[in-house]
Amino acid sequence: MATRTTFLAERLFDGGGGAAATDRLVHVDEGRILAIEPAEGRRPANAITVPILAPGFIDLQINGAGDALFNDTPDARTIATIAAAARKGGTAHLLPTYITAPGTGFTQALAAVGDAVRAGVPGILGVHLEGPFLSPARPGIHPPDAIRPLTAPDCDLICDAAPLMRLVTLAPERQDPALLKRLIASGVRVFAGHSEASDAQMAAAADAGLIGATHLFNAMPPLAGRQPGIVGAVLTEPGLFAGIIADAIHVAPRNLSLAARLMPERLCLVTDAMPTLAGKNTQFTLMGRPIRLVGNRLEGTDGTLAGAHLSMIEAVRNMMALADVSPGRAIAMASANPARALGLERELGAISPGYRASMTLLDDSFAVRQVMVDGRLFAAAD
Known part of the structure; x- marks a missing residue:
């Protein structure tokens, strides 16, 4: 109380x-x-x-913590475990993140978040659905056979669940524009991620209401001279936010510094954490794939990055130490910026x-x- x-x-x-x-x-x-x-x-x-x-840190992307994985057991108890473990790293509020699963498995995540909110689990702002509406060309650790485009029935389920469905990561170039507009009109925040969207495709999606990108620099084409793509669009478009994993593994320190300089009020620190965060185990299974912690790097058997072993306060300290970001600005990237990305800037982040x-x-x-x-x-x- x-x-x-x-x-x-x-x-x-x-x-x-x-x-x-x-x-x-x-x-x-x-x-x-x-x-x-x-x-x-x-x-x-x-x-x-x-x-x-x-201000209380807000994590827009956290898959697991405390030896619990949201995809494994999407229920209120798992969410409570993740939230408690994340608080060890300074997180006050979070979006439990459910990654690509077969069919409409994401409905379990929606039900779990609803149960957690009704049960009074502290700090739960809604769910982040990362997939399955991604690009098969950029799956990362997501199961390729479960990746697919957004359908009208999917849109019905997600729109009906707003505002529990706070954030959806998708590949905008793979979606029906009408469905994308409908999704955004329902109040869901939409980020581009695991995507090969061109600069023109990002501009069209932004015109429809897309507001950012998930784990900037990762699972997207690199910035090129004649192909700005997602990275170029996010770095230069004043209306776009971006999550970034500041563990010096997913993004090199120079790129952390570049993003911080170009979008200081739009860059959001995220953990992309997995069960090893504040947990006892160094191995787990993700959608049937064994994942292990090697140093501070989480990877599959083929070396593919599989989330991060990172807390929010570590991300803040890394931005200060590796990207020459001031303490006040690094803290804002963990609080005020994600609050704005979620449209909660009048109640959180300050x-x-x-x-x-x-x-x-x-x-x-x-x-x-x-x-x-x-x-x-x-x-x-x-």
């Missing part, structure tokens, strides 16, 4: 991307941020002192009066201490 809480933030990053304010009292009541004021030397006896207070009280509490070394989700405070280990 949400209770009244006061934080004394030695450094407060409000989500705007700038430098931290110092010594601020943040008052929380009934799951909302009530007020923020300078401490001016005051240290209320009941205040929780926090070295660094940041520490401001009236916003939902979802915050990530850090120490001076940017390690996670606690996470608050809608006024409920969790230890990172919970």
Whole structure:
């Protein structure tokens, strides 16, 4: 149950991307941020002192954590396990991500998220459906025989499930334009991913309402002189967001830096995490394929990347250390930017009066201490 809480933030990053304010009292009541004021030397006896207070991190793409995989057992219990494990890395809110499965297997994911929300699992914003409406030319670790175009019955199922269906990743060049428009008109956010879309095809999809790309630079053609493709479109089009996996495995540090410089307010850090995150096992099976953790790299037997072994706070620290991104901007990429991508910028992604009280509490070394989700405070280990 949400209770009244006061934080004394030695450094407060409000989500705007700038430098931290110092010594601020943040008052929380009934799951909302009530007020923020300078401490001016005051240290209320009941205040929780926090070295660094940041908006709650929002992970748009997480497949599993805590030895649980959403595709394996798509139910509310699995979602609760993933959410609890993700909080160890500072995640307050997330989209459980269901990848390509045969037929209409994604309906299980929709039902599971609905059950989790009704059960009060903290931090669940909806589901991210990554596939099966992808390009067979860019399957990545997704099972190629299950990849297919979007159909009218699929559209019926997904549109009826809005707003639980928050985000769909698809290959826009493989879809019926009318169905794509209908999907977007229902309120579903649509990203391009596992796609070979040309610059012209991306422009047409953006005109229809597509708003971004999934795991920028991965499962898409590279930027070329005469073929900007998805990468060129996302880097230069002001209306497009992008998720990016900042583990220095999926994307080279120079490309992390390039994306951060060109789209500082549109780049969203994601984990693309798998069961090994905050788990005990170093191997698991994904759609019948054995996956193993080698160092910090998750791969199939053929070496194909299979998600990531990454937490949100690690992604934030990597952007600071590897891409020369300021702390305030890196934090915004984990909070304010994904909130905007989901259309939730008036309630999440910032520490401001009236916003939902979802915050990530850090120490001076940017390690996670606690996470608050809608006024409920969790230890990172919970």
